[in-house]
Amino acid sequence: MSPPDVSDLLDSLPVEFSQKLKGHINQALLEITRPNSASQFAQNAPALAKLREVIAQGDSKDDIEFLRQFRALVPITSYEHYEPFIAKFFADPCREIDVKNMFAPGLPYFLAITSATSGKVPKIFPQYLSLPQYWHHSTMTIPSSEGTVFAPYFLKLPNFWKAPKIHLEDGQSSQSLAVSSASGGWMRMSMNWDFEHDIDRLDLWGKPVTSCSALFN
Structure with missing residues (x-):
């Protein structure tokens, strides 16, 4: 039926x-x-x-x-339609001008990686910040009770992936783009945690805190 x-x-x-x-x-x-x-x-x-x-x-x-x-x-699409555009994030060098506004305005907040199935290579999906007016509709909830423990999400990648480093348009600085599971990346986004300062958050692992987020390993 x-x-x-x-x-x-x-x-x-x-x-x-x-x-x-x-x-x-x-x-x-x-x-x-x-x-x-x-x-x-x-x-x-x-x-x-x-x-x-x-x-x-x-x-x-x-x-x-x-x-x-x-x-x-707009037709039904598959990953093959997006793959050539996603590959630009892993170019060396990766320039901001080449990946900015790739699928949405600006740069992604992180790259979501799927789990590998049947021996296939995991798929990557750029994730952008949601429109502010839809933040309160998010299905991602963050515990707020005392005693919640931080649980790290793995950002260590298989040998064939590396965290992209985007060379910014000013020619002087760069920005690393986290590669994470979707749930881990959304949690990081909700906490407004960048990739570069994850090392400073390792001491939160195992401590009682008021919320949880993603750390790298």
Whole structure:
């Protein structure tokens, strides 16, 4: 038995609720797709060529038309569509200009690494800071009771991975990009912990604290 169509579920709601929900969905989608439409992936990925062509020919500022074309023309993608863009983070040297705005505005907060299955190489997914208005909706909760113990998330990588070091546009400084499990990276993000100062946090391991976050090993 096939699941019901989403539009059927929306239409089954009272008109007022249905319209509010549709408006919320459209607004959330716009807040994600509009900024990301200027990303390197959106501007260069072959899978999005048709969308770029149609948007360029129409009124790019028309939100309703933009969403309609987005829903109609963005295909189902696989990791192979993203892999050439993700590989740029592991180039040597890795320059900020080459990876900035890759999938979303700015640089990723961290790179999430999947677990390897069936002997395959783990996959990498850049993770960016969420929009501030959605932080309170996060499914990640942080314990606040006394006695919580820090538990380290492993950032030590297999031999074929290394933590990328991005050479910033000022030509003088660089930024290391943490590679972590998704849950560990999200916890680090919620605590606003950078990669460079992890060594200073090792003494927190095993001590009673009021919250938990990710450390490197």
